[in-house]
Amino acid sequence: MSELICRRILLKLSGEALMGSQSFGIDPDVIRRVAEDVKGLVDSGIQVGLVIGGGNIFRGEGLAKAGIDRVSGDHMGMLATVMNALAMQNSLLKLGVAARTMSAISMEQVCETYVRRRAVEHLENGEVVLFAAGTGNPFFTTDSAASLRAIEIDADLMIKATKVDGIYSADPMKDPKAQFYPRISYDKALAEGLKVMDATAIVLCRDNQMPLRVMNINAPGALLRLVKGEEIGSLVES
Ligand code: UDP
Numbered sequence: 001m002s003e004l005i006c007r008r009i010l011l012k013l014s015g016e017a018l019m020g021s022q023s024f025g026i027d028p029d030v031i032r033r034v035a036e037d038v039k040g041l042v043d044s045g046i047q048v049g050l051v052i053g054g055g056n057i058f059r060g061e062g063l064a065k066a067g068i069d070r071v072s073g074d075h076m077g078m079l080a081t082v083m084n085a086l087a088m089q090n091s092l093l094k095l096g097v098a099a100r101t102m103s104a105i106s107m108e109q110v111c112e113t114y115v116r117r118r119a120v121e122h123l124e125n126g127e128v129v130l131f132a133a134g135t136g137n138p139f140f141t142t143d144s145a146a147s148l149r150a151i152e153i154d155a156d157l158m159i160k161a162t163k164v165d166g167i168y169s170a171d172p173m174k175d176p177k178a179q180f181y182p183r184i185s186y187d188k189a190l191a192e193g194l195k196v197m198d199a200t201a202i203v204l205c206r207d208n209q210m211p212l213r214v215m216n217i218n219a220p221g222a223l224l225r226l227v228k229g230e231e232i233g234s235l236v237e238s
Contacts (some may be wrong), residue, residue, distance in 0.1 A: 003228050003229065004044065004045065004046065004227055004228060005156075005157075005227060005228070005229045006046065006155075006156035006157045006227055007045075007046065007047060007156055008046070008047040008048075008049070008123060008153065008154065008155045008156055009041070009046060009047070009048055009049070009155055009156065009157050009158070009159055009227065010049040010050075010051065010146055010149055010150035010153065010155040010157075010158045010159070011038070011048060011049070011050050011051070011158075011159045011161060011223070012050075012051045012052075012053075012142065012143060012146035012158065012159065012160045012161065013034065013050070013051070013052045013053065013161050013217060014052075014053040014055055014056075014142075014161075014162070015052060015053040015054045015055040015056035015057060015080065015081070015084055015142075016053070016055050016056050016163070017030070017034070017161060017162070017163065017217050018030055018031050018034070018052070018056055018084060018087070018088075019056045024056065024057070025056060025057065026056065026084065026087050031087055031088060031091050032091050033220060034088070034091075034161075034217065035088060035091035035092050035094075035095055035097070036095065036220075037220060037221065037222075037223045037224070038050070038092060038097065038128060038223075039092070039095050039096075039097045040221065040223065040224040041223055041224060041227060042097050042126065042128060044224060044227065044228075046227055047123040047124070047126070048123075048128045048129075049119070049123060049128075049129050049130075049131060049149055049150070049153055049155060050085070050088065050128060050129070050130045050131065051081075051130075051131045051134075051142055051145055051146040051149060052081055052084040052085055052088060052130065052132070052142070053081060053084070053141075053142040053143075054077045054078065054079075054080030054081035054083070054084060054134075054142065055077075055080075056080075056084070057077075057080035057083060057084070058073070058076045058077045058079075058080040059073075059077050060073035060074035060075075060076070060077045060138065060139075061073070063076060063077070070138065070139070071138045074138030074139065074140075075138065077134075078104070078105060078133040078134045078136070078138075079105075079133070081132050081133055081134055081142055082101070082103055082105075082107070082110070082111070082132040082133055084132075085101045085103075085111075085130040085131075085132035086101060086110070086111070086132075088130060089101045089111075089130055092128055097128055098125075098126060098127040098128065099127060099128040099129075099130060100112060100122050100127050100128070100129055100130065101129075101130040101132050102114040102115070102118070102119055102122075102129055102130070102131055102132065103132040103133040104131070104132070104133040104134060104135055104136030104145070105133040105136050111132065114131060114133075114136075116152050116153070119131070119149075119152075119153060120153055120154075123153060129153075131145065131146075131149045135148060140200070141197075141198050141200070141201065143160070143197040143198050143200075143201035144197075144198065144200045144201040144204060146158060146160070146201065147197070147200075147201040147202075147204035147205050147208075147210065148204060150205070150210050151204065151205075151208045151210050155210070156211075157210075157211050157212075157213060157227075158205065158210055158211070158212045158213070159212075159213045159214075159215060159223070159226070160196070160197060160212060160213070160214045160215075161215060161216070161217035161223075162214060162215070162216065162217065163216065163217070163218065164216060165180070165215070165216045165233060166180060166181065166182070166214050166215060166216070166233035166234030167180070167181045167184055167189065167194055167196055167214050167233075167234035167236070168180055168181065168194075169181070169192070169194070171195070180234070181194075181234050182231065182234055182235070183234065183235045183236075183237070184234060184235075184236055185236070185237065185238060186202055186203075186205060186206035186212075186236055186237070186238065187206070189202055189236055190202055190203070190206075196212075196214055196236060197212075202236070205236070206238070209238065211235065211236070211237045212235070212236040212237070213226065213232070213233050213234070213235055213236075214233050214234045214236065215232050215233025215234075216233065219232075
């Protein structure tokens with residue numbers, strides 16, 4: 001166990017990461033593969049908190065453009081994150097991994113309501129905790145929810161899993177000259193407006209000294225190699 005560089009992590013996955021090559025919803029193969037990666041972490045003794053976005057189903061901003069008022073749209077977005085969390089919970093349970101969804105919006109017939117102390121107890125018991133419904137408030141994102149939960153549960157590291165290998169000076173899918181940053185400060189990421197996470201989420205990490213690793217979710221086994229000390233993706237720190 002001594003080779004592990006962290007004991008407790010908070011992993012943030014965007015809803016889009018679960019879509020695979022589809023344009024909406026959840027690709028069962030993708031969710032199973034990510035669940036297998038999470039199982040690898042749990043089997044190594046890592047305590048895992050998960051935040052999954054909802055952008056593969058609904059985003060408040062997009063719904064507002066379609067004429068739904070923003071607060072209702074954000075509520076719909078938060079409910080979408082619960083659907084994703086339940087799908088991931090199901091995949092984890094099928095692999096024999098104890099997993100529990102805790103929602104920031106109470107829905108007691110569906111899952112537990114988030115209570116920080118209970119969440120930490122579940123983590124200490126080796127259960128994966130899926131933090132659903134974002135922060136429970138409109139006008140926030142699940143990136144901010146992930147920063148908040150990472151800080152609340154005293155995670156050693158927050159990991160944002162994306163579709164690219166880490167942080168670049170520009171979108172590497174569009175600009176072949178984009179420069180890769182193996183390490184970057186919170187302030188530089190903010191000042192350059194890099195698409196790491198939204199500013200609220202970065203500031204929360206910065207002000208609470210929560211190290212953030214940005215990495216590609218499509219590389220099977222990379223999460224395990226990361227927690228065993230391999231330099232993977234980009235690190236954001238002071
Ligand atoms: N959302 C919200 N408050 C939160 C977190 C999320 O209102 O604390 C809503 C918001 O409408 C957002 C949607 O839920 O667009 C889905 O979350 P997000 O866009 O962060 O998902 P991702 O891009 O990670 O898939």
